Amino acid sequence: MNLPRTDKPRIVVIGGGFAGLNLAKSLNTRKYQIVLLDRNNYHTFQPLMYQVASAGLEPDSIAYPLRKKFRNMKSVHFRIADVIRVDSKEKSITTSIGELSYDYLVIATGAKTNFFGMENVEKFSMPMKSLVESLNLRSRILEQFEEALIQEQVSEVNKRLTFVIAGGGATGVELAGALSELKNKILPKDYPDLDIRNMSIHIIEGSDRLLSAMSLKSSHKAEKFLKKLGVNIWTSKRVKDYDGETVLTADGMEIPTKTLIWAAGVEANPIDGFQAEDFNRSRFLIDPHCQLINHANIYAIGDVAALASKDKKPLPMLASVAMQQGNYLAKYFNKNRKFREFKYIDKGTMATIGRNKAVVDLGRFKFQGTMAWFVWMFVHVMLLVGFRNRMIVLVNWFWNYISYNNGSRLIIRKSRENHLLSELQKDEKLTHS
Amino acid sequence: MNLPRTDKPRIVVIGGGFAGLNLAKSLNTRKYQIVLLDRNNYHTFQPLMYQVASAGLEPDSIAYPLRKKFRNMKSVHFRIADVIRVDSKEKSITTSIGELSYDYLVIATGAKTNFFGMENVEKFSMPMKSLVESLNLRSRILEQFEEALIQEQVSEVNKRLTFVIAGGGATGVELAGALSELKNKILPKDYPDLDIRNMSIHIIEGSDRLLSAMSLKSSHKAEKFLKKLGVNIWTSKRVKDYDGETVLTADGMEIPTKTLIWAAGVEANPIDGFQAEDFNRSRFLIDPHCQLINHANIYAIGDVAALASKDKKPLPMLASVAMQQGNYLAKYFNKNRKFREFKYIDKGTMATIGRNKAVVDLGRFKFQGTMAWFVWMFVHVMLLVGFRNRMIVLVNWFWNYISYNNGSRLIIRKSRENHLLSELQKDEKLTHS
Numbered sequence: 001m002n003l004p005r006t007d008k009p010r011i012v013v014i015g016g017g018f019a020g021l022n023l024a025k026s027l028n029t030r031k032y033q034i035v036l037l038d039r040n041n042y043h044t045f046q047p048l049m050y051q052v053a054s055a056g057l058e059p060d061s062i063a064y065p066l067r068k069k070f071r072n073m074k075s076v077h078f079r080i081a082d083v084i085r086v087d088s089k090e091k092s093i094t095t096s097i098g099e100l101s102y103d104y105l106v107i108a109t110g111a112k113t114n115f116f117g118m119e120n121v122e123k124f125s126m127p128m129k130s131l132v133e134s135l136n137l138r139s140r141i142l143e144q145f146e147e148a149l150i151q152e153q154v155s156e157v158n159k160r161l162t163f164v165i166a167g168g169g170a171t172g173v174e175l176a177g178a179l180s181e182l183k184n185k186i187l188p189k190d191y192p193d194l195d196i197r198n199m200s201i202h203i204i205e206g207s208d209r210l211l212s213a214m215s216l217k218s219s220h221k222a223e224k225f226l227k228k229l230g231v232n233i234w235t236s237k238r239v240k241d242y243d244g245e246t247v248l249t250a251d252g253m254e255i256p257t258k259t260l261i262w263a264a265g266v267e268a269n270p271i272d273g274f275q276a277e278d279f280n281r282s283r284f285l286i287d288p289h290c291q292l293i294n295h296a297n298i299y300a301i302g303d304v305a306a307l308a309s310k311d312k313k314p315l316p317m318l319a320s321v322a323m324q325q326g327n328y329l330a331k332y333f334n335k336n337r338k339f340r341e342f343k344y345i346d347k348g349t350m351a352t353i354g355r356n357k358a359v360v361d362l363g364r365f366k367f368q369g370t371m372a373w374f375v376w377m378f379v380h381v382m383l384l385v386g387f388r389n390r391m392i393v394l395v396n397w398f399w400n401y402i403s404y405n406n407g408s409r410l411i412i413r414k415s416r417e418n419h420l421l422s423e424l425q426k427d428e429k430l431t432h433s
Numbered sequence: 434m435n436l437p438r439t440d441k442p443r444i445v446v447i448g449g450g451f452a453g454l455n456l457a458k459s460l461n462t463r464k465y466q467i468v469l470l471d472r473n474n475y476h477t478f479q480p481l482m483y484q485v486a487s488a489g490l491e492p493d494s495i496a497y498p499l500r501k502k503f504r505n506m507k508s509v510h511f512r513i514a515d516v517i518r519v520d521s522k523e524k525s526i527t528t529s530i531g532e533l534s535y536d537y538l539v540i541a542t543g544a545k546t547n548f549f550g551m552e553n554v555e556k557f558s559m560p561m562k563s564l565v566e567s568l569n570l571r572s573r574i575l576e577q578f579e580e581a582l583i584q585e586q587v588s589e590v591n592k593r594l595t596f597v598i599a600g601g602g603a604t605g606v607e608l609a610g611a612l613s614e615l616k617n618k619i620l621p622k623d624y625p626d627l628d629i630r631n632m633s634i635h636i637i638e639g640s641d642r643l644l645s646a647m648s649l650k651s652s653h654k655a656e657k658f659l660k661k662l663g664v665n666i667w668t669s670k671r672v673k674d675y676d677g678e679t680v681l682t683a684d685g686m687e688i689p690t691k692t693l694i695w696a697a698g699v700e701a702n703p704i705d706g707f708q709a710e711d712f713n714r715s716r717f718l719i720d721p722h723c724q725l726i727n728h729a730n731i732y733a734i735g736d737v738a739a740l741a742s743k744d745k746k747p748l749p750m751l752a753s754v755a756m757q758q759g760n761y762l763a764k765y766f767n768k769n770r771k772f773r774e775f776k777y778i779d780k781g782t783m784a785t786i787g788r789n790k791a792v793v794d795l796g797r798f799k800f801q802g803t804m805a806w807f808v809w810m811f812v813h814v815m816l817l818v819g820f821r822n823r824m825i826v827l828v829n830w831f832w833n834y835i836s837y838n839n840g841s842r843l844i845i846r847k848s849r850e851n852h853l854l855s856e857l858q859k860d861e862k863l864t865h866s
Contacts, residue, residue, distance in 0.1 A: 001583055041843065060843060067624070071622045072622055132845060189505050190498075192505060332507075409500070410475045429769070
């Protein structure tokens with residue numbers, strides 16, 4: 001890699017998500033040479049990916065070019081790269097674009113979809129853990145309506161108008177809400193030839209309630225909101241198999257559908273070159289300074305790291321943990337690694353179901369409905385990176401609010417090609433790991 | 434295809450471009466059942482595709498969902514389909530989604546890229562004749578800068594920073610202008626590690642001047658504008674071969690480059706089921722009512738049709754011809770096929786080179802520079818379909834004008850995948866035709 005050393009120590013940050021970006025942008029460039037690596041040239045605002053998948057927002061509104069954040073900075077070097085292996089003895093990493101030495105390494109590679117070893121589910125379901133996957137899912141959803149139109153048999157029509165979401169966490173709940181708004185407000189006008197009453201949306205959740213990370217009250221209210229919108233909720237059920245035609249649950253329920261959306265699990269996305277004792281499951285074990293317990297000079301932050309919380313459980317895989325750890329580690333480095341321990345401040349959790357329908361848990365304050373919806377919108381707009389993105393999202397939401405009409409429903413890629421694309425990406429992943 | 438007949442005669446329109454869309458939206462739905470077929474679910478505003486390729490506009494600003502145009506209309510049926518063959522005796526067409534009968538058929542399938550039989554050029558160059566191709570080209574261009582960064586040899590850096598455009602028509606000229614604005618205003622800030630002075634842009638044009646369809650004055654002025662922006666112009670030269678590394682011209686000139694953009698030729702995109710005598714080259718021969726000369730009940734409009742003009746030459750392949758023919762044919766049908774002949778009104782031609790730099794030929798009026806640039810912008814915004822698209826494009830242009838900063842430069846697909854995707858699309862095309 002054509003990247004000369006300077007007289008400043010070099011910090012290599014792997015991953016430009018919430019953790020890595022917040023770290024890289026706050027590091028003192030007079031003290032360090034900073035190298036940021038990511039597979040993509042943009043940061044993705046993951047909490048709004050479901051709106052890309054449901055055709056409410058365009059990808060450029062929730063993605064921010066990483067280079068833009070570091071414009072004109074001579075001491076921050078961004079490179080597109082896949083990291084293959086860390087050699088902690090040599091203090092160097094092997095990447096798709098060559099070797100790179102470091103003085104300090106920060107691993108912020110986030111999480112990936114967990115299919116729990118179910119090969120069929122991995123093959124036939126649609127995950128939504130990247131911008132490309134969200135776009136693929138959008139094309140897939142819109143294509144179902146086009147295909148339903150040309151079917152002769154009612155069973156074939158229904159299979160295409162049935163959407164099953166595995167996982168009743170925030171992603172599953174928000175996507176179900178967005179799909180039912182499509183159903184109730186938008187698609188009937190787009191598809192006068194189609195009896196949209198045949199469209200059905202299902203959530204399958206393993207635990208006994210939706211949003212199980214939130215309060216009981218929010219959980220019940222979210223369920224009530226979704227039922228009102230016509231979503232079918234199946235709790236205490238797990239998907240066991242899916243052949244592309246029928247979802248089978250562990251207790252024998254069958255739902256015929258062409259679309260299973262997989263939002264039922266994530267796992268950390270670590271890097272090669274470490275031992276089993278470095279991990280809690282696949283998350284790197286870190287000390288309260290975010291340093292790997294067995295490796296000096298290597299740090300991990302965000303979803304890929306497991307810091308024991310007060311009750312011994314690792315902190316949840318949340319954007320707010322990642323952001324706080326990124327900011328913390330920047331201060332830690334800027335103060336020459338003499339700084340207090342990291343403390344996670346729980347700023348609450350929230351989820352939106354639809355127009356005037358959201359649930360918010362802010363410590364002791366729990367509220368639902370219109371007020372919660374406005375809080376949700378405000379918080380998400382403020383968290384977006386970049387003035388342009390904030391403006392575009394605000395204008396889009398406002399426009400959708402008054403017109404009941406989502407943005408462009410373009411099918412830019414056909415599903416068949418998308419499938420092949422994902423296969424290609426998987427192959428690529430395999431050859432790299 | 435699950436599409437019942439009504440008591441109204443059925444008009445099938447193949448293609449939702451300028452010709453097909455203008456026809457379908459103006460047909461009288463009380464008189465006819467209308468079926469519109471297209472490969473995509475959107476209409477593309479082709480004159481602005483070069484701004485998608487150069488990362489100035491997002492695809493949703495220049496694409497308009499075809500269903501949106503026909504919302505709530507019960508007598509207009511849009512379907513995504515590839516048309517494979519016409520059986521004019523049976524009055525039916527074979528498509529990728531089944532058979533379809535018609536009373537009147539309108540072919541508006543437009544044009545496709547012409548590589549003049551050069552297989553290597555087709556394999557290695559980047560065309561820009563669809564939205565997907567424009568997006569691929571954008572990713573390809575942006576990737577060159579990322580790749581240049583990690584090269585050790587100067588010759589390899591330069592190969593990636595050299596962009597060759599074959600074809601000095603409006604597309605080539607506008608793209609060259611947009612690339613040089615990227616070079617002069619935007620990339621130096623994004624890539625402080627890269628010496629952007631090594632970037633070079635070339636146009637290779639077969640005739641002796643750029644914009645050969647426009648006036649001599651506009652042609653010379655465009656050349657002057659481009660030279661001022663640093664573009665290298667090679668007239669009276671033709672690309673003979675390209676192996677992905679070096680462009681070779683017929684007279685022996687070689688330019689090492691990783692990117693050859695092919696804007697040097699288009700040809701009509703006809704349908705199977707016709708005889709040689711139905712065509713002028715690959716364009717359908719039509720009479721002054723846009724009817725195929727040898728087939729009653731079949732019409733052709735836009736780039737795929739060849740209507741002899743006063744001087745016996747077919748009308749040029751221009752958006753304005755396509756729109757006028759679409760509007761004409763709608764009136765013709767609405768007046769029960771008793772209507773005057775089609776007359777093309779030349780409304781002038783224009784091209785933009787960059788900020789404050791455009792050339793306009795309006796009959797006897799020819800002007801260039803800032804005024805021409807405003808006229809160009811006004812005309813293009815007004816021609817865009819949909820209020821939302823007009824607003825978004827206006828806001829984007831205004832923002833770019835004051836900030837010298839184009840929109841998001843996201844590489845959403847990597848070139849390698851894009852290449853495979855295009856291969857897939859080609860395969861699909863082959864199996865269908």
